[in-house]
Amino acid sequence: MNDLAPGPLTTAGWFTSWRFDVVGVVLALLLLVPYLWLLVQARRRGVRWPWWRIAAYLVLGVGTLLYVTCGVVGVYRQTFLWMFAAQVGVIGTVTPVGLAVGDPLRLLAAARGTKDTVVHRALQSRLGRLLTFPAVSFLLDLAGILAIFFTPYGDHAVRSSVIGTLLILQLLVVGLLYVLPTLGDDLLPEWATPPIRTFLAFLDGVADAVPGILVMTANSFLLPHFPGFSHAADALRGGLSHTMDQKYAGGALLAVAESIGVPMIAAVFIEWMRTDAEEARAADAELDRAETERAVTAATPxxxxxxxxxxxxxxxxxxxxxxxxxxxxxxxxxxxxx
Structure with a gap:
């Protein structure tokens, strides 16, 4: 499939260039509708979900997915290699973080009144624990992005609708496998305390920079059959050479990885503070209960x-x-x- 942009990229095009992408819209609806339904069910049970979690899920999660598939990034993904790299970086890193901050697993438990759901059981199964184990999900994430730019996988994905769809699903699922346990509860082993999860978030930010650096410093064309490198795209590229386009692609990967690294660490740190506060409240309640029992015992006839x-x-x-x-x-x- 060769679907070059309809015209050269302009400043206004960042806001006005849109197209209907079936994959992006369907995925957005599959993520959005169940979440909204769970919000309604949780509210009927008396659970008021934090507004900032809803905002993160809708804007940072579903919103970024729509923007890089239907917005300007999706429009120019076959014209500029750095746009394709930006799409890979956002779907593999930013979108999963936004979805995970929305905490859909805890919302599901709140809506159903139990953690004994099909989704929870699947994640707690042997295969689920294997895939969400930090070392495994980390390697899957890193190897997947490297395979896009250092094997024919990326070349085929950018030119084929079927392989391109598989690529988007791979980036989204693998990203969630790493981010959901890091930002959530009960998916990691007991040794993965909040400080360990904070370190894992920091490690993910460092590791996500590796593909960008490798692409930026590569001496040969990594995607030689990229549609934007054809003569038909010369008039749309504004004189941007293929070499510089590839360097910009590495820079896009690096920029996206680092831009989401700090917010992810902050989200894990906030979760750490919340957990400590809950433990402190539980300890205070236990001390108050013990003190009350001693006072009652001392006051009895x-x-x-x-x-x-x-x-x-x-x-x-x-x-x-x-x-x-x-x-x-x-x-x-x-x-x-x-």
């Missing part, structure tokens, strides 16, 4: 009886301690009056 057990009721009151006035103990201390 039985405690008062135990404290005065064995004292002679006819013995006059005295200011001396009870262990000096008790007939059974006075001899031991040598303080009893004859």
């Amino acid at each position: 039985s405690a008062a009886v135990d404290a005065t057990d064995g004292l002679d009721d006819d013995e006059p009151a005295t200011d001396q301690p009870w262990w000096l006035t008790d007939p059974r103990l006075a001899d031991r201390f040598g303080k009893r009056d004859d």
